Amino acid sequence: xxxxxxxxxxxxxxxxxxxxxxxxxxxxxxxxxxxxxxxxxxxxxxxxxxxxxxxxxxxxxxxxxxxxxxxxxxxxxxxxxxxxxxxxxxxxxxxxxxxxxxxxxxxxxxxxxxxxxxxxxxxxxxxxxxxxxxxxxxxxxxxxxxxxxxxxxxxxxxxxxxxxxxxxxxxxxxxxxxxxxxxxxxxxxxxxxxxxxxxxxxxxxxxxxxxxxxxxxxxxxxxxxxxxxxxxxxxxxxxxxxxxxxxxxxxxxxxxxxxxxxxxxxxxxxxxxxxxxxxxxxxxxxxxxxxxxxxxxxxxxxxxxxxxxxxxxxxxxxxxxxxxxxxxxxxxxxxxxxxxxxxxxxxxxxxxxxxxxxxxxxxxxxxxxxxxxxxxxxxxxxxxxxxxxxxxxxxxxxxxxxxxxxxxxxxxxxxxxxxxxxxxxx
Amino acid sequence: xxxxxxxxxxxxxxxxxxxxxxxxxxxxxxxxxxxxxxxxxxxxxxxxxxxxxxxxxxxxxxxxxxxxxxxxxxxxxxxxxxxxxxxxxxxxxxxxxxxxxxxxxxxxxxxxxxxxxxxxxxxxxxxxxxxxxxxxxxxxxxxxxxxxxxxxxx
Numbered sequence: 013x014x015x016x017x018x019x020x021x022x023x024x025x026x027x028x029x030x031x032x033x034x035x036x037x038x039x040x041x042x043x044x045x046x047x048x049x050x051x052x053x054x055x056x057x058x059x060x061x062x063x064x065x066x067x068x069x070x071x072x073x074x075x076x077x078x079x080x081x082x083x084x085x086x087x088x089x090x091x092x093x094x095x096x097x098x099x100x101x102x103x104x105x106x107x108x109x110x111x112x113x114x115x116x117x118x119x120x121x122x123x124x125x126x127x128x129x130x131x132x133x134x135x136x137x138x139x140x141x142x143x144x145x146x147x148x149x150x151x152x153x154x155x156x157x158x159x160x161x162x163x164x165x166x167x168x169x170x171x172x173x174x175x176x177x178x179x180x181x182x183x184x185x186x187x188x189x190x191x192x193x194x195x196x197x198x199x200x201x202x203x204x205x206x207x208x209x210x211x212x213x214x215x216x217x218x219x220x221x222x223x224x225x226x227x228x229x230x231x232x233x234x235x236x237x238x239x240x241x242x243x244x245x246x247x248x249x250x251x252x253x254x255x256x257x258x259x260x261x262x263x264x265x266x267x268x269x270x271x272x273x274x275x276x277x278x279x280x281x282x283x284x285x286x287x288x289x290x291x292x293x294x295x296x297x298x299x300x301x302x303x304x305x306x307x308x309x310x311x312x313x314x315x316x317x318x319x320x321x322x323x324x325x326x327x328x329x330x331x332x333x334x335x336x337x338x339x340x341x342x343x344x345x346x347x348x349x350x351x352x353x354x355x356x357x358x359x360x361x362x363x364x365x366x367x368x369x370x371x372x373x374x375x376x377x378x379x380x381x382x383x384x385x386x387x388x389x390x391x392x393x394x395x396x397x398x399x400x401x402x403x404x405x406x407x408x409x410x411x412x413x414x415x416x417x418x419x420x421x422x423x424x425x426x427x428x429x430x431x432x433x434x435x436x437x438x
Numbered sequence: 439x440x441x442x443x444x445x446x447x448x449x450x451x452x453x454x455x456x457x458x459x460x461x462x463x464x465x466x467x468x469x470x471x472x473x474x475x476x477x478x479x480x481x482x483x484x485x486x487x488x489x490x491x492x493x494x495x496x497x498x499x500x501x502x503x504x505x506x507x508x509x510x511x512x513x514x515x516x517x518x519x520x521x522x523x524x525x526x527x528x529x530x531x532x533x534x535x536x537x538x539x540x541x542x543x544x545x546x547x548x549x550x551x552x553x554x555x556x557x558x559x560x561x562x563x564x565x566x567x568x569x570x571x572x573x574x575x576x577x578x579x580x581x582x583x584x585x586x587x588x589x590x591x592x
Contacts, residue, residue: 100558195460196498263566265530331563
């Protein structure tokens, strides 16, 4: 089984430039800059069907193709790498940045060339101190070797790459909020249209891509579309970083083909449940994805297979809810996070999420009423897609709507027994 | 007054952007790095230096969780309260640290040594429960490990 993104990553120290070159690194950059036109690269990535690895799964090449090129287009364009990994349960981008930073930089050079950007930023999460250190070092190496800066590899293409470390807010992961934050403002999402590809950072055409997405680019340029497509089990193309955390024997992160059954990742790679714990449900890809119940573990882990059972692939880093954890308390933890992280810009999100959080806390503490479940259900619609300014509140409602469905009996026990059955037992 | 070094660092960082005002978040971080937190006076100084209004700078400062608008202890403990850390028992560890230090989330010990704060998921979920002390990450926490860590930060 091929593992292009992680095969050279080892425990402890990042791959240096010298080591990256030894395994063929920057070959993709050479090929792209010296023998391909920008639109050819975008076309190639489009036909590879590389779907955004940040969670939304938007086709990468299509995103790039919205950037206006040519004489009539604004000269200044920007590429931003979204490295603000803050989706609860997600720890994949950290691994890629700390293990193989040049793979990301190479992808950013090619992408910048494809959209004709001469400035690129890595928007990095504040807490990722080691990632910052590794990336700063790798960027310095790349400048010294002539992969960044003026006239890269004698091609006449220029690119400056900067790191911006954020000051901490989940909403910075939303691409238009990220752009505002990079402009030094409050990270509040912008109205769309115009989309960033037309008017983004400082009003210029801008592409925002996730770390894992960008890490693919030099591989696809070097080895081609057929190779990429053959990597997955189902038709979507490529491998994906899959994570498992919670009460399993060996929590961790693995690069596996898209389309691998969820059960196989949990049983074979994560070693199954820890002794004394039973699996109740799985959050498949970060806090803003719907629960997958224990009966559905044979679902294939890819972008197309999870929606029919009511969920999403998201970041593909699974959190396992076990039978010793109270699902109401777990949902309260999730909704408290979303309530705290609401940027406060639009009213339904700012007011609705704290209401949801308070109701869940009251049910958890044994003072909830049956009518409260109706209020929660109302919120899953009222804060759903189309009613808020961005995807923050709708994302928050995904685990809540499926949680209300799958854990109805647990909710009722809290209400009827006027206490948390899990706390009672302890 | 901003120090010469703070001004230098802010100007250096501003080279990444086409407008001076875009460095606002970085400027707040730089001042906090030198002073531990960002006071009302610092907000005024940054506003003056970046040619922005005081309210504009304060609205940015109060938006971000990692900009402290009141003094913090010498060391800041950030306990991850994310979903995976909850499953792996951060709440018990929080109670343990809280009792040991005599403060709850948001509090600072009377000797000014520690401030205790929650932080959302640290992206270390396979090694939960986790926390940061200042800029260092600690994983697979136990009560014994916390005892030993707290001694390290005087």
